[in-house]
Amino acid sequence: MNLMGAKSTNRFTDILTVCLLVTSVSWLNAQPRITSNASSLPYRGEMIDGQTSSDTRKQDSVGSLNQLASEEIVRDIEFLGKTRFSVDLHDQTYFYDPTPVSASFVLAKDDPYEVPLEALIRIKALRRDFSAAVPTNDFWIAPLGSIEAVVNACIRDLGEPKADGTTTDVRKCSVRIQAQFDKLGESISSFASAQKFTPSEILRRRDPAPGYRVQIKIDPPSARVRVMPLLEYRKNQYFKIPLTNYRWNDLLASESDMIGWYHYRAEWPAELNGLEEGDFCITKPQAITFKPPQK
Amino acid sequence: MGMSDFKDVLADFKELGSLSLKGVAVAPWIDLWLKMGPPPAKWIAPLTSLFQFVVVMWGFNFWSKLKREELNRRMKIALSMFCLGLITSILLIGVFTISPGNGRERVIKGWVIRNEIQPLFNSSYIPEQALREGEYDPNMIWTTASIETIRIVITVVWLATFASLAGYLTAFIVLHRRYPTRRLPSADQAHKA
Numbered sequence: 004m005n006l007m008g009a010k011s012t013n014r015f016t017d018i019l020t021v022c023l024l025v026t027s028v029s030w031l032n033a034q035p036r037i038t039s040n041a042s043s044l045p046y047r048g049e050m051i052d053g054q055t056s057s058d059t060r061k062q063d064s065v066g067s068l069n070q071l072a073s074e075e076i077v078r079d080i081e082f083l084g085k086t087r088f089s090v091d092l093h094d095q096t097y098f099y100d101p102t103p104v105s106a107s108f109v110l111a112k113d114d115p116y117e118v119p120l121e122a123l124i125r126i127k128a129l130r131r132d133f134s135a136a137v138p139t140n141d142f143w144i145a146p147l148g149s150i151e152a153v154v155n156a157c158i159r160d161l162g163e164p165k166a167d168g169t170t171t172d173v174r175k176c177s178v179r180i181q182a183q184f185d186k187l188g189e190s191i192s193s194f195a196s197a198q199k200f201t202p203s204e205i206l207r208r209r210d211p212a213p214g215y216r217v218q219i220k221i222d223p224p225s226a227r228v229r230v231m232p233l234l235e236y237r238k239n240q241y242f243k244i245p246l247t248n249y250r251w252n253d254l255l256a257s258e259s260d261m262i263g264w265y266h267y268r269a270e271w272p273a274e275l276n277g278l279e280e281g282d283f284c285i286t287k288p289q290a291i292t293f294k295p296p297q298k
Numbered sequence: 299m300g301m302s303d304f305k306d307v308l309a310d311f312k313e314l315g316s317l318s319l320k321g322v323a324v325a326p327w328i329d330l331w332l333k334m335g336p337p338p339a340k341w342i343a344p345l346t347s348l349f350q351f352v353v354v355m356w357g358f359n360f361w362s363k364l365k366r367e368e369l370n371r372r373m374k375i376a377l378s379m380f381c382l383g384l385i386t387s388i389l390l391i392g393v394f395t396i397s398p399g400n401g402r403e404r405v406i407k408g409w410v411i412r413n414e415i416q417p418l419f420n421s422s423y424i425p426e427q428a429l430r431e432g433e434y435d436p437n438m439i440w441t442t443a444s445i446e447t448i449r450i451v452i453t454v455v456w457l458a459t460f461a462s463l464a465g466y467l468t469a470f471i472v473l474h475r476r477y478p479t480r481r482l483p484s485a486d487q488a489h490k491a
Contacts, residue, residue, distance in 0.1 A: 212398040212405055212434035234415075234432035234439075241418055262398055264431040284430075286399050 065155045068116060072123035076131060083124050086248070088132040088191075090200065097200045099191055101125070101184050115161045115173055122154045122180045129187075142194045146187040153183050214260030218290040221256045226271045228254040228293050233282055236266035254293075261285040271295045318467050322350055326460060336391065336452040337403040349457050350464035357468030362476065369473040376466035383459030390452045396426060398434040405429070406449050408440025415439055 076084030087100045103121055110117040126147060133143045157176035195202070221228055229251035239249055251268065262285050269279040275295035283291065326346035329335040336342055361369065395404040411425060415438070419425060425439050432438040436445050 211432075212402055214433070215399070232431060232433050232435075232438075234428050237418060237428075237431070238415065261433075262402075263429075263433045 064116075065158050068120050068123055068158055069155075072120060072127045075124050076127045084128050084131075086132055087125065087128050088136055090136045095198075095200055097191075097195050097202060099188070099202070101188060116158065118173055118177050118180070119154045119158045119161070122150070122184075125184075126151050126154065137194075140194065142190050143187065146183070146190045150180065150183040150187060153179050212262055214262040215285055215288045217259050217261045217285055217288065219254055219256055219259055220290065220292040221269075222292050222294050223275075224256055225275065226269045226293065226295070228267060228269045230254050230265045230267045233264035233266045267293075269293050269295075318471075322460070322464055322467060326350075334391070334404075335387075336395070336449070336456050337406065339403060342453065342456065346457055346460050349461050353461045353464040354468050357465060357472060361469060361472050364472075366473065366477050369469050369476075373466055373469040373473070376462045376469060379462035380459055380466060383455055383462055386455050387452070387459050390448075390455060394448045394452065396429060396434075402434075405434050405436055406445055406452065407436055408442075408444035408448060410441045410444035411439060412441055 078084070083104055085100075086098075089098045091097070103125065110120055129143070130147060133147070137143070157180065161173065161176065194200075219228075231249065231251055235250070238244075254267070264282060264284045266282050267280065271277055271279060276297070279296045324347070326335070326343045329339045329343050335346075361372065364372075391404065394407050394409075396407060397404050407425070407429070411419070415428065418428065428439050429436060
């Protein structure tokens with residue numbers, strides 16, 4: 004699908020700026036013959052000053068992506084930088100969301116750095132959440148550090164030709180990163196067992212009825228559309244939950260399984276009359292088209 | 299002709315009984331399409347048939363040597379239980395389940411509303427409406443324990459209803475195998491004799 008909004012454009016511009024900066028610095032430092040088959044950061048070249056130049060460029064890549072990830076969790080606290088860990092001392096429950104965001108929302112398609120950048124964003128978000136939720140516990144520090152080390156190693160290795168002339172496989176990076184996230188999950192489970200916390204998802208077992216297949220269209224495709232079940236929206240309104248803590252689900256211009264009533268929020272550009280909210284109901288397979296509101 | 303043939307057909311209980319037992323065993327499977335019974339239909343349908351099969355085997359094994367009066371009594375009890383179970387099942391399914399839409403399994407409601415959602419309800423906003431607004435997820439409105447309790451009750455009543463029907467037919471077949479109906483001679487046969 005193609006979500007082209009002002010937000011995506013700004014993000015792409017930032018990434019492009021960083022890439023150009025890194026490229027310039029690397030060129031000035033090592034005068035390499037840079038050959039690249041990726042759209043973002045340079046990662047291959049003929050070294051004049053051997054290891055030093057290569058290490059510098061690798062570190063620049065790592066630093067740039069880390070900085071980008073840090074900026075993302077500040078800029079986009081509702082999607083890329085959403086809350087991934089929290090604790091409810093009153094109910095003795097904890098919430099942990101390790102699911103990765105689709106890498107296509109992070110960088111351009113087929114960019115070799117999309118997987119490590121997405122992982123870095125998750126790491127930054129988790130570090131923020133752990134520090135806020137369990138500041139006196141350190142069970143997460145070592146596992147999170149391991150994940151970060153693996154991700155940084157992947158960034159350094161990506162595209163760098165090996166001795167046999169091949170390049171690091173992104174899928175292998177993805178597997179290694181996921182393995183580390185699994186270990187973090189185990190640490191969290193151990194902590195929760197020790198504190199007698201239960202996952203908030205288990206307490207309220209989710210078992211929605213099978214939905215109807217709904218074809219979503221966003222016309223023009225320049226809005227970010229998010230939904231949540233209307234009941235959840237009512238609860239948030241009744242208990243005066245801050246808007247930033249609403250758990251929205253992004254609705255993409257594709258097919259979704261839905262049933263019942265939903266509340267939606269469409270963020271149109273200002274020239275298309277801006278923000279729109281409303282409710283809709285699904286009772287059968289159908290197509291829904293989101294259009295900008297008329298003023 | 300006429301009524302005597304009708305009696306002959308009815309009296310031919312071997313074929314009738316066999317067909318009836320097979321029909322009763324197959325009937326629950328229709329719920330896979332109708333989705334009128336307790337959910338999930340793909341489990342309840344075979345479970346019901348299995349239950350009926352067990353009852354039939356039980357009946358043939360343990361009731362074969364019972365006297366006519368006892369078999370008659372058991373037939374009456376089984377039929378009464380079937381009628382009562384049918385009415386109770388319809389009532390429970392109507393009150394404690396809701397259909398999300400065409401082709402969808404019925405959703406079982408609970409009877410204890412969750413504390414965190416209780417404040418939302420009033421005379422104009424009822425739990426069924428909340429269910430429609432919560433993707434028909436009953437766990438968002440009622441406690442899991444109450445939902446599962448209702449599920450067990452509905453399932454047990456449903457199984458008992460169809461087991462009673464199987465028991466009624468089994469008693470009928472056993473009764474007429476042990477005490478076959480004597481065919482009275484027709485008027486012509488009696489005249490010739």
